Structures are given as C-alpha cells and as structure tokens.
Amino acid sequence: MDILDKVxxxxxxxxxxxxxxxxxxxxLRQFMIQSVSKTGGHLASNLGIVELTVAIHRVFDTAxxxxxxxxxxxxxxxxxxxxxxxRFNTLRQFGGLSGFPRPSESMHDAFIAGHASNSISxxxxxxxxxxxxxxxxxxxxxxxxxxxxxxxxxxxxxxxGESGEPLIIILNDNGMSITPNxxxxxxxxxxxxxxxxxxxxxxxxxxxxxxxxxxxxxxxxTHGIKSAFKEALLHCSMFEEMGLQYAGPIDxxxxxxxxxxxxxxxxxxxxxxxxxxxxxxxxxxxxxxxxDVYHGVNPxxxxxxxxxxxxxxFSSVFGEEMVRLAHQDFRVCAVTAAxxxxxxxxxxxxxxxxxxxxxxxxxxxxxxxxxxxxxxVSIPVFAVYSTFLQRSYDMLLHDVALQxxxxxxxxxxxxxxxxxxxxHQGIYDVGYLATVPNMKVLCPASYKELREMLRHAALxxxxxxxxxxxxxxxxxxxxxxxxxxxxxxxxxDLTLVTYGVSxxxxxxxxxxxxxxxxxxxxxxxxFIKPIDYEAVNASLQKTGRLxxxxxxxxxxxxxxxxxAHVAAxxxxxxxxxxxxxxxxxxxxxxxxxxxxxxxxxxxSVRAAARDxxxxxxxxKPSPAEKKRRAVAGGDKPxxxxxxxxxxxxxxAEEEKPGKDETPxxxxxxxxxxxxxxxxxxxxxxxxxxxxxxxxxxx
Ligand SMILES: Cc1ncc(C[n+]2csc(CCOP(=O)(O)OP(=O)(O)O)c2C)c(N)n1
Ligand SMILES: CC(=O)[C@@H](O)[C@H](O)COP(=O)(O)O
Ligand SMILES: [Mg+2]
Numbered sequence: 001m002d003i004l005d006k007v008x009x010x011x012x013x014x015x016x017x018x019x020x021x022x023x024x025x026x027x028l029r030q031f032m033i034q035s036v037s038k039t040g041g042h043l044a045s046n047l048g049i050v051e052l053t054v055a056i057h058r059v060f061d062t063a064x065x066x067x068x069x070x071x072x073x074x075x076x077x078x079x080x081x082x083x084x085x086x087r088f089n090t091l092r093q094f095g096g097l098s099g100f101p102r103p104s105e106s107m108h109d110a111f112i113a114g115h116a117s118n119s120i121s122x123x124x125x126x127x128x129x130x131x132x133x134x135x136x137x138x139x140x141x142x143x144x145x146x147x148x149x150x151x152x153x154x155x156x157x158x159x160x161g162e163s164g165e166p167l168i169i170i171l172n173d174n175g176m177s178i179t180p181n182x183x184x185x186x187x188x189x190x191x192x193x194x195x196x197x198x199x200x201x202x203x204x205x206x207x208x209x210x211x212x213x214x215x216x217x218x219x220x221x222t223h224g225i226k227s228a229f230k231e232a233l234l235h236c237s238m239f240e241e242m243g244l245q246y247a248g249p250i251d252x253x254x255x256x257x258x259x260x261x262x263x264x265x266x267x268x269x270x271x272x273x274x275x276x277x278x279x280x281x282x283x284x285x286x287x288x289x290x291x292d293v294y295h296g297v298n299p300x301x302x303x304x305x306x307x308x309x310x311x312x313x314f315s316s317v318f319g320e321e322m323v324r325l326a327h328q329d330f331r332v333c334a335v336t337a338a339x340x341x342x343x344x345x346x347x348x349x350x351x352x353x354x355x356x357x358x359x360x361x362x363x364x365x366x367x368x369x370x371x372x373x374x375x376x377v378s379i380p381v382f383a384v385y386s387t388f389l390q391r392s393y394d395m396l397l398h399d400v401a402l403q404x405x406x407x408x409x410x411x412x413x414x415x416x417x418x419x420x421x422x423x424h425q426g427i428y429d430v431g432y433l434a435t436v437p438n439m440k441v442l443c444p445a446s447y448k449e450l451r452e453m454l455r456h457a458a459l460x461x462x463x464x465x466x467x468x469x470x471x472x473x474x475x476x477x478x479x480x481x482x483x484x485x486x487x488x489x490x491x492x493d494l495t496l497v498t499y500g501v502s503x504x505x506x507x508x509x510x511x512x513x514x515x516x517x518x519x520x521x522x523x524x525x526x527f528i529k530p531i532d533y534e535a536v537n538a539s540l541q542k543t544g545r546l547x548x549x550x551x552x553x554x555x556x557x558x559x560x561x562x563x564a565h566v567a568a569x570x571x572x573x574x575x576x577x578x579x580x581x582x583x584x585x586x587x588x589x590x591x592x593x594x595x596x597x598x599x600x601x602x603x604s605v606r607a608a609a610r611d612x613x614x615x616x617x618x619x620k621p622s623p624a625e626k627k628r629r630a631v632a633g634g635d636k637p638x639x640x641x642x643x644x645x646x647x648x649x650x651x652a653e654e655e656k657p658g659k660d661e662t663p664x665x666x667x668x669x670x671x672x673x674x675x676x677x678x679x680x681x682x683x684x685x686x687x688x689x690x691x692x693x694x695x696x697x698x
Pocket of ligand 2: 114296
C-alpha cells in the first residue's frame, strides 16, 4: 500500500499526481476487499465509489464543507481517507468503527446516516442555516439511484430546486439498489445514461451558436423556450425542470472529469445535481459479476470469492411458506420495499412474478399500496424490516387500520441486529404497533410457529396483522401451534412472561434457576396484541412474582402493559421486574454482546429472577452495568461552527436510575390495587376481557 500508507488525511490527496491517484484507487480497493472479507460489510457499493470519493476529497475539504451521505453504507472510502484506516479492522464490531457515518467518530462525518432518501433534505437544511448565518462552505448530498426511489428525496428536490440555495447533489447512479433498481425513475436514469454528456453538449452548442452570425440570437431564443427545446432536441433532465442545474452523465471512474464537474458545481452558487455513472462492485471480478451478493457480506474468502452459504433462518422459512401460500390461494401477493433477498422473497419473485411487487425504497408507499390491494380482493403480505417500517407509521394508522384492512405485515429483523447498529435495531415496532387500533401482532419463536402463524394471519384472520421475527435462526424452542399464549414451563416461584425467540433465553435461565432451587413458570405469548392477561393472572395467583423479558424498547412494550394490567386487576405482587432495552439507542455488536450489555442475556435473566425471588425487587446496577449502559448513547451531527467551538463535546447527561431500579436501601414496594379494578371501573382496551384466539382471529 505504497500510496495509501502515505495518505492519512484528505489534504494528502490534493498533493498526488494522476498516476498516483490511479494507484491510490487500486490500493483502496485492495485494502477494502481484504479488510471487509474479515469483518463483513457493504463491499460492492464502496468498490463502486472509490474514484468519486477521491475526487470529492480533491475538490472539497470535508473538515469544513459538509458531505451528507445517503444511507451511508458507501462511506468506507471516505473513512479510510479521513484518518480511520488503522481502525478499519474494527468495522461493525462492538466498540469499533461504525459501518455508517458517525460525527462522533470524525469531524469529517457531517451527519449520521443509515436509512435511505433523507440526504437532500438534511443537506438543504444545512445549506439554509449556512446562508442565514452568512458563512461560506459547500454542502454536498451524495445519494444513490436506489435511494432516489424514496419519496422523501423528491420532497427535498422540489424544495431545493426552488430555493436557489447553493447546494450540490451528487447522484451516484449504478443502476442498482441492493438488487437491480426498479421503477420509472430507474428507467428514466438509464435513458439519461445512454446520452452523451448533456453538459458538454450544451457548452459546445453555445460555443457554436456564438460564432455563427445571428447565433447568439438563436441561442437566446432556444434558451428562452428551454423546456420545449430540451424536451424536443435534448430530452433534458427532469432535475432542470425542478429548478436545479444539471451536469452529466459523467464517468464516475474518471477522476479528472469528476473533479472538473465538482469544481464547476462548487463555483456555481446555485442548487445543482451532478449525475455520475458508476459500476457497483468495480475492481473485484466476483462483485462485478454479482453486485447484489456483495452488497452486504459476512466474512468470506476473498481469494476464491466464496461467500458462506446463508444458513436457514426465519427469513428463508418465511420465503418458503409464502411460495406455498401463493400456490394455495391466488389472492396472496408479496410486497417488498427493495429488500427482496433480505426478506427471503427471491423464490417467490421468480415463481409468482405477477404477484410480486418491489416498490423501491418506499416503505410508506408499500404500506399504502398494500392497503389499496386489500381494499379489493387481494391479500398483500408486506415483508419489511422492523426499522424501515418506521417510515410507514402514518400509513399503518391512516390507510390500513382505520378501515380495518387485511394487510399482513411480515416484520423481519425484529429485535436486535448485529453490525448495522443504532439505525437498524428492530426494537421500536412492539411499541409503535401497540398504538395502532385493530392491529394484531404475532410473535413466532420457531420455524414451525412462523409457518403456522403466517398461514393463520393470511388466511384465517381479518384486519391488519403483523408477524414479527428476528434476523437469527431458531433456538432450542421448536414447537408449533397458534394460541394466545403457551405455558412452556411450569413453576411456583415466579412467572416469567416473554415472546418470540427470547423464550430460548427464558428456558436457559429457568434451567439454571432450577439448579438453585428456584422454579420459574414461563408463559410465552404467541400474540402480544392482544395479550393473554388471563393466563398471566392465573400464573401470578400461584407465584406472586412477575418478570417480563423482551428484546424491545421499553415504551409501549409488553412489560409496561402487563404491569399496568396486573395493577389494575388488584393482584398483590411480591415482586416485579421488567427486563427490556430501555429508552436508548443500541449500538453495533454481536447480538449476544448486545443482549449482555442490555441485561437480557441468560445470566442477567437468571440474576434478575433470583433477585426477584430472594429480595423481591431489582438491585442497584453495579458500576460495570452502569458503564455498559453509558456506552449506548445517541450521536450528534458535527456542527460547522467557528473554529474554536467546532466539534466541542457536549457534557454527558447525568445518568438517572431506570424506572425499574430501586435505590439500594429502599424497600421494594408492593403495587397498590388499582381503584377502578376494585370498583369495576372501565379498563383500557387490551385489559377489558381476556381475549381468545378467535377474538384475535377477528
Ligand atoms: C428506508 C430504508 N429502506 C431500505 C434500506 C435498505 N437499503 C440499504 S442500501 C439499499 C440500496 C441503496 O441503493 P443505492 O442508494 O443506489 O446505493 P448503492 O448501494 O447502489 O450504492 C437499501 C435498499 C435503507 N437503508 N433505508
Ligand atoms: C445498508 C442497509 O440498510 C442494508 O444493506 C442492511 O445493512 C441490510 O441488512 P441485512 O444484512 O440484515 O439484510
Ligand atoms: Mg445504486
């Protein structure tokens, strides 16, 4: 790595000549291939963006100019060139470098990223603030063609075009989302790609016209009727119609041309879009041949290009069952928002192309479109990652639930995910789905349960139904059947309520507790909406102690609900403990590391249960636990402020005890019986009467 070893900061890039730049690009590719083959990560997108990133650093100064990545999975080259090469081997590991931009990592990372299509909005906001405060620096949004299928990007383009704000949008167009890009915009961009450089054509045209007698007049005339002229002769860009300057398409692997275009954009003082064509996966034959396979990879053998075969997991089982369902019932359709492979729908897409809809990175549209299908005769199953379904919250309420439409949400990546970190944790859906009237939520813990619950949700239920499952595979629990809840272990000392794959942790903890003479009764909720309070109450009559274990954020989760219901029922508890992820952002790491950090791994559950039985409450967190909790914080965008206070660290917030923690010496309190329960007052929706599977089935 002769050149790369000498490039520690972007200023070093500015000193290199053409052949050194070419060598640098080659070394960057070599380094990333080898390093990502050990850590795993988003390889293909980064291989495709090497020259473009180098060109950006030639022209701009990212310590001062603000570079906003869309999604941010393509920020590896930028990270390596901004002083993070020696930590690159920690990429996506617990405590290591993030796979996405993180202002807390470097002053060169302007804004956090992870979810698609927001970069133009963020960049426009930065540009406006810069202009308002009369400062001078460039703001650049770097967005892929896939991310440009998201509606948010168009809201921002429309605003940016009219704003007149100096803002540079770089469209990195490689024709690919994770799989080939879809939709009318993708088609439009591919037509643009076939054209000779429009900017060059325009320049040449103007020069010729100025030389011809009367040519200036003709140019002005044609310029005046720009829209019609462009449409007729040049078939010009929709971006210009929206009020942006446009240059491109430009060869995204030619640093000289890229630097020229970027310098022009920098000098322009208007909103401008530079359309750059790149090849996803470039420079590594395996990823060039199958860029989708190398979009996000686990560790692999880079010499042979052998990626370990993905083992059976909930997503693959979901995909298999969807094929069966489609075969059995013509009404069953599958919808994805650009996540065909990840959600396990590749086979379905091949076997039932006429009933498969990839709507692009457009989760809001996916949900509303599914509502439309359900309002007719179809049974849409929208397979979507928990974290991305956040984008559809209003559609869940407004388009689906309000009319009680039968849309099935197959919520993948529910719970903790490993390498992607804060932006991708599937830990909020339990809370936000709880707020949606008419919604029912099923939580399979085994492959058998997933098959049966999906089938039940699609063919036997009505109204909106969610079936949520994690990225991982199943554990020791392998049973099937669809009930409201299942008693999976009998016991007398405490009632452990849980759902989904957390049941494996509960079973392991119960085994350990048994060795200590503590007997735990485990209730596994098949439905977390509605909740089987009758089963919980019956168990509590026996044990008097309640522990709820869930891999979900605290607010609106099952623990809160069960505790409130128990209080309202007037059951006098000897102890209560809610184990969940609290209200905080959870970083990257292996799922086991994260569970341990959050106190929901087997040993933590055992300790909490033991404490509940022996002391009736929760212990004060140990210093080690306090330290672990402090790791999980948010991230702040790096501000572009005057030099002395730029990137000043804000003081850390003082840690407050969690709601389920009692101060060391305080006696554990017994919840008082709720008044309305004793007086027969109205109970909240879910607590009114113990529901049955038939109720849940609508
Ligand atoms: C809201 C949202 N939905 C889905 C994803 C998953 N996702 C990450 S990258 C990607 C494809 C992005 O394509 P593009 O922007 O063209 O970048 P490329 O990988 O081609 O460089 C998708 C679908 C996401 N990050 N955010
Ligand atoms: C960047 C992004 O959002 C996706 O590529 C995501 O990392 C996919 O996650 P899985 O690897 O779990 O499918
Ligand atoms: Mg792309």
